[in-house]
Amino acid sequence: MSIVSVEHVSKDYMLGKTVVPALRDVSLAVGKGEFLSIAGPSGSGKTTLLNLVGCVDTPSAGRVIVAGQDTARLSERALTELRLRTIGFIFQSFNLVSVLSVFQNVEFPLLLQGGQTRKERAERVLALLDAVGIAEHARHRPSELSGGQRQRVAIARALVTRPALVLADEPTANLDSETGGNIIDLMKEMNRRDGTTFIFSTHDPKVMAHASALVRIEDGRISSREDLDAARRAGGR
Amino acid sequence: MLGVDLMIAGRNLARHTRRNLFLGGALAAVTALLVLLGALTAGMESAMMQSATTLMTGHVNVGGFFKITSGSAAPLVSQYPRVLEAVRAKVPELDYATVRGRGWAKAVSEHVSMDLVLAGVDVAHEPTFRKVLHVVDGDLEALAQPGTVLLFEGQAERLKLKVNDVLTLSAPTARGVNNTADVRVAAIARNVGLLSAFSAFIQADTLRELYGLSPATTGAIHLYLRDPRDAARVAARLRTALAEAGYRVMEPEAQPYWMKLMQTVPSEDWTGQKLDVTTADDEMGQFKQFILALRVVTGLLVVILMVVVVIGILNTLAIAIRERTREIGALRAIGMQRRKVLWLFVLETALLGLLGTAAGVAVALAVAGAVNAAGIALPEAVQVFLAQERLRFLLDPGAIAADALVLAAIAVAASVFPARRAARLKPVTAMHHVG
Ligand SMILES: Nc1ncnc2c1ncn2[C@@H]1O[C@H](COP(=O)(O)OP(=O)(O)O)[C@@H](O)[C@H]1O
Ligand SMILES: [Mg+2]
Secondary structure, eight states, X not given: XXXXXXXXXXEEEEXXXXXXXXXXXXXXXXXXXXXXXXXXXXXXSHHHHHHHHTTSSOOSEEEEEETTEEGGGSOHHHHXXXXXXXXXXXXXXXXXXXXXXXXXXXXXXHHHHOOOOHHHHHHHHHHHHHHTTOGGGTTSOGGGSOHXXXXXXXXXXXXXXXXXXXXXXXXXXXXXXXXXXXXXXXXXXXXXXXXXXEXXXXXXXXXXXXXXXXEEEETTEEEEEEEHHHHHHHHHO | OHHHHHHHHHHHHXXXXXXXXXXXXXXXXXXXXXXXHXXXXXXXXXXXXXXXXXXXXXXXXXXXXXXXXXXXXXXXXXXXXXXXHHHHHXXXXXXXXXXXXXXXXXEEOSSOEEEEEEEEEOXXXXXXXXXXXXXXXXXXXXXXXXXXXXXXXXXXHHHTOOTTOEEEEEEEOXXXXXXXXXXXXXXXXXXXXXXXXXXXXXXXXXXXXXXXXXXXXXSEEEEEXXXXXXXXXXXXXXXXXXXXXXXXXXXXXXSOHHHXXXXXXXXXXXXXXXXXXXXXXXXXXXXXXXXXXXHHHHHHHHHHHHHHHHHHHHHHHHHHHHHTHHHHHHHHHTTXXXXXXXXXXXXXXXXXXXXXXXXXXXXXXXXXXXXXXXXXXXXXXXXXXXXXXXXXXXXXXXXXXHHHHHHHHHHHHHHHHHHHHHHHOOHHHHHHOOO
């Protein structure tokens, strides 16, 4: 059963009067618990695809179904609710709220969701900060952290609501390769432990290697889909 | 959640200290100006009404007009002791009552003449007279003697008179002849604003003699109430009561008696005696209009300044929204609703508005307090105009709070438009924006 289903989706951008086709007739199904990497050169349409799946943009044609809901049929409010309760975002450039502490940044989605006591929230946030290894920075502001640390905060913020789906657009692009590797390991562990579905884009081959499945995208079209786990199993036999 | 919202709003304000200090300072300045001008106007009004309600009018007056022919009119209440008795019985709110003659005469000194509105007074029965009159030369008690007059400084100067000098009063009587009387200047008092420009006080019986009136006749009965705010109610009650007692009572009209004497009453088709019940507000209508005009000017000034502040708010928020586009987009992407974005920006401005106006009120209170305490004397010319010797601010907590809240509300209202624009930002646009 797939959590994301992209069906014959096209996306055109208007650049002045010229139409820029960013995605052309893309179809993709992502199953629950996958750790899917979208790979492709710069400008190939990775961000566009993630934006559509993340319900922050709408396709020019085709359907995007997330957690069983046809996103075209949802109101702006309902889409926001879907993002809040079902999806976690990890941005390439972190996008933390600069005036809030690390703890408050991670707590924020829980506050938006509502319905939890302060104690419940604190427990969840601290456990996650611990898991991503920045518990000792809980009271710091984002500006006091390194890039890797900020990306950990962003991961914690994306995971704190225990979303079914986490989207990460080049989460390691702004990090050195060692820190990037750590971040991928961290995401992978969350995926393994909680069964959270991850879809992340990258053009770094080392990062792709960790994926359970690899979708290659070129010039707005999906050129291949490899099941790396199956290949590993086959290779190990 | 509100705690975190306030924290975000407060810290975002603090992040751009300079421009927000500037904006908050501008708002504070407008608030301070509004509060101070309001307090100054209120101070003038209070000082003016205080001297006016002693010198020119009671809180409620029972005056009247006597017409021998329908084309003439004299400001008279005949058989006033009976009227006074009827009035006392109907006004339990009464503190005290005084009886004033009303008249108008040409004052002639050796070289000059001028028109004076005359009030006939019995100083022995004027309990608050000496509180509002500053006698600079002569003696107020001397005004008890027959044939005496009290002038204000400006009049004495114009007529070139000193205490104990004699001047001639020439008054047109109801019969169409001019009576004259020589009176001695018993005292000269300091000017009290516009009032003292045209009115003078004369011993009550001397005024009666000048007009050839009986001792039972006077111009008006001034009623002073324990609480002046009862005036309108008492006046209405008296009109009914006096009418029921058989007096002819005029319809209420908010004009000073001398306007009625000159304009409306002579053109009315009746003869004999009619009573006219008025309040201080009726008698001081023109001064009230002057105060109103002052308030309007203050209001216009504040409106103009607030336009500047509002432009500042629009500008500042536009900058803030541009700077935070990424952040807003990210928050929208992780599930913040539009109205929440709107709320955060409005809250930020509300906080700035409250801090700014509060600072403005604090400054205004400090300035007003210092000025009141210092007792700064006003220049002579201004004194006459303001009916005050010293600059005095009358601070009314209710009015100040209302001023501050209105200005803060305007600031908040101004923020709604840019905040809506921020709320409409598409989350994806926000993410594309690389800053
Ligand atoms: N907002 C936009 N307006 C116009 N063209 C855009 C916009 N966003 C992306 N594009 C174009 O769409 C194509 C795909 O972009 P994108 O999805 O960002 O690729 P990637 O993330 O793989 O680098 C590119 O050609 C890019 O220039
Ligand atoms: Mg991209």
